[in-house]
Amino acid sequence: MNSQIAVLDGVTKSYNGTEVLHPTDLGFGRGVIGLLGPNGAGKSTMLRLLATAMPPSSGRIVVSGHLVTGGIAERTAARRRLSYLPQEVGIPRRMMSFGFLDYIAVLKEWKDRDTRHREVIRVLGLVGLADRRTKRVSALSGGQRRRLALAQALMGDPDLVVLDEPTTGLDPEQRASLRGILSSYANRGSVLLATHQTEDVSALCDRVIILDEGRIRFDGTVAELIRLAEGQVWVGAEANTRALSSWRTGTGEIRSLGGVPAPGSRPADVAVEDAYLLVRSEITGATKIGEVR
Amino acid sequence: MDWHLGSELLDRYVTGDLDLARQAAVEAHVLTCADCQALASEQAPQPTLDEIWAGVVTATARPKLPWPLRFLQRLGLTETDAVILRSSTSLYRPWLLSLVGAFVIGVGGSMLSPTEQRAFYLLVAPLLPAITVAAAYDSTDPIRELASATPFSKLRIALLRTALAVAVALPIVLIAGLILPFVGAEAFTWLLPALTLTLLALTLLTWWNAPMTAGVVAALWLLVVGLLRSADQLTAVDTPFAQLAFAVTALLALAVLTIRITTRHAPGGYA
Numbered sequence: 001m002n003s004q005i006a007v008l009d010g011v012t013k014s015y016n017g018t019e020v021l022h023p024t025d026l027g028f029g030r031g032v033i034g035l036l037g038p039n040g041a042g043k044s045t046m047l048r049l050l051a052t053a054m055p056p057s058s059g060r061i062v063v064s065g066h067l068v069t070g071g072i073a074e075r076t077a078a079r080r081r082l083s084y085l086p087q088e089v090g091i092p093r094r095m096m097s098f099g100f101l102d103y104i105a106v107l108k109e110w111k112d113r114d115t116r117h118r119e120v121i122r123v124l125g126l127v128g129l130a131d132r133r134t135k136r137v138s139a140l141s142g143g144q145r146r147r148l149a150l151a152q153a154l155m156g157d158p159d160l161v162v163l164d165e166p167t168t169g170l171d172p173e174q175r176a177s178l179r180g181i182l183s184s185y186a187n188r189g190s191v192l193l194a195t196h197q198t199e200d201v202s203a204l205c206d207r208v209i210i211l212d213e214g215r216i217r218f219d220g221t222v223a224e225l226i227r228l229a230e231g232q233v234w235v236g237a238e239a240n241t242r243a244l245s246s247w248r249t250g251t252g253e254i255r256s257l258g259g260v261p262a263p264g265s266r267p268a269d270v271a272v273e274d275a276y277l278l279v280r281s282e283i284t285g286a287t288k289i290g291e292v293r
Numbered sequence: 294m295d296w297h298l299g300s301e302l303l304d305r306y307v308t309g310d311l312d313l314a315r316q317a318a319v320e321a322h323v324l325t326c327a328d329c330q331a332l333a334s335e336q337a338p339q340p341t342l343d344e345i346w347a348g349v350v351t352a353t354a355r356p357k358l359p360w361p362l363r364f365l366q367r368l369g370l371t372e373t374d375a376v377i378l379r380s381s382t383s384l385y386r387p388w389l390l391s392l393v394g395a396f397v398i399g400v401g402g403s404m405l406s407p408t409e410q411r412a413f414y415l416l417v418a419p420l421l422p423a424i425t426v427a428a429a430y431d432s433t434d435p436i437r438e439l440a441s442a443t444p445f446s447k448l449r450i451a452l453l454r455t456a457l458a459v460a461v462a463l464p465i466v467l468i469a470g471l472i473l474p475f476v477g478a479e480a481f482t483w484l485l486p487a488l489t490l491t492l493l494a495l496t497l498l499t500w501w502n503a504p505m506t507a508g509v510v511a512a513l514w515l516l517v518v519g520l521l522r523s524a525d526q527l528t529a530v531d532t533p534f535a536q537l538a539f540a541v542t543a544l545l546a547l548a549v550l551t552i553r554i555t556t557r558h559a560p561g562g563y564a
Binding site: 048051052053054072075076077079080082083084085086089090091092095096098099100102103104106107108109111113114117118120121130133134149152162 | 347350351353354355356372373376377379380435436438439440441442443444445446555556564
């Protein structure tokens with residue numbers, strides 16, 4: 001338990017009497033942990049709770065040894081050791097890139113002006129916005145605004161980095177660059193990211209958690225998740241109407257998932273997305289995920 | 294160009310061993326001689342160059358503080374508090390509200406009969422600072438969720454915003470009261486009710502969002518003024534007893550606010 005950077009102990013969250021996170025026990029150690037699940041599964045709720053952005057309805061949350069559900073002093077101590085990127089950050093349009101990060105750095109208690117400004121310049125460089133430092137937010141593109149929001153989460157040396165869909169709006173080069181940055185943070189602490197991009201999970205994550213309707217449906221390594229789908233993914237020349245899902249790939253072959261393989265098809269390498277879709281179909285009892293395209 | 298920098302001369306310049314005249318000569322020469330610029334670049338220590346460049350980059354990127362904040366810094370406002378206030382874009386709303394409120398007092402008041410003017414001023418003047426404080430904590434602050442996960446004291450942010458919202462609203466209403474002919478002796482009567490309503494608004498903000506808080510405070514005050522008006526007892530507000538009652542209510546609100554912020558909540562959100 002001592003190696004755990006963050007712990008959820010019997011944590012629940014309800015809104016207006018509806019439980020959106022059922023009793024949850026989880027520990028997060030060093031490494032990158034991916035949180036997968038459909039919209040409304042409870043991913044953002046779990047991240048907000050871990051980031052101390054809202055209180056749980058019940059249960060205990062510990063971050064870097066501080067009981068955040070205990071009191072303001074403990075919560076403040078935990079906040080000094082974490083950083084957080086919400087799903088949506090509506091940065092005021094009149095602010096300059098540098099000014100926004102300077103403000104967040106002050107909120108993170110970087111008191112010395114010169115040290116703070118050096119850190120702002122460093123993270124602007126990390127997300128490729130060094131040349132946009134004097135631009136107003138209104139002059140930035142959507143992707144640049146997302147990178148600016150991400151930059152504040154990369155300040156300092158946090159134990160816990162909580163990122164809600166960090167790669168949304170980034171192009172492939174930027175996503176590759178972000179993966180490199182997050183890997184370096186994962187050597188020192190815990191990086192928890194919610195995403196719909198299964199390729200990010202396979203490229204980056206040591207551990208995957210699948211949430212659905214506020215409950216944990218899978219918790220294991222990427223290899224363990226992929227093993228669940230072995231023998232259930234095929235490619236062949238013929239359309240497969242008896243699969244959970246099938247589609248024509250760029251090579252012209254039909255890739256099918258679950259159900260009964262089409263005649264003449266052969267087993268294919270399993271991707272994280274295949275395994276995720278299969279887990280989801282088991283949860284929902286669906287007999288079809290998509291149509292033949 | 295009949296001379297160039299040698300290594301020895303450059304070393305002496307770097308270590309500061311040259312007198313002022315020779316330092317100036319070296320600098321003037323390097324500015325115009327490409328060969329000596331190259332030599333100086335080679336010998337300049339990289340950490341120093343990096344430090345200078347980082348200084349240039351931050352100095353050009355750093356937003357300048359508005360003059361009122363620079364003035365407040367001279368009076369003792371810390372640099373970090375100045376950054377918080379500079380970045381509190383939600384303060385534009387209460388400031389605008391103060392100006393509109395003063396305008397409403399002036400125009401609306403002058404259109405009423407003399408008997409109604411007193412009730413109107415007593416209704417609007419104390420409410421204005423309270424509403425501006427509520428507006429400064431609009432729960433739709435775009436980066437509220439992000440800010441809530443940071444260690445900076447939420448109470449400090451709340452008090453800074455309160456101070457700045459009131460610092461604008463109070464003088465505006467006070468000046469309006471002093472220059473409007475129909476106000477008269479009531480120009481100062483509203484100050485204690487204003488303090489009470491402002492503290493009440495801050496306390497309620499630890500439970501509710503800004504619109505709800507502003508609505509409840511306004512409804513409460515409307516009820517008080519309405520009752521006094523219907524009983525033809527508006528002058529009762531000026532009495533020492535009434536002023537004492539406002540002071541006691543303000544202290545009670547302050548006590549509840551203190552309990553709230555030392556337990557779990559600060560005005561405007563989860564502490």
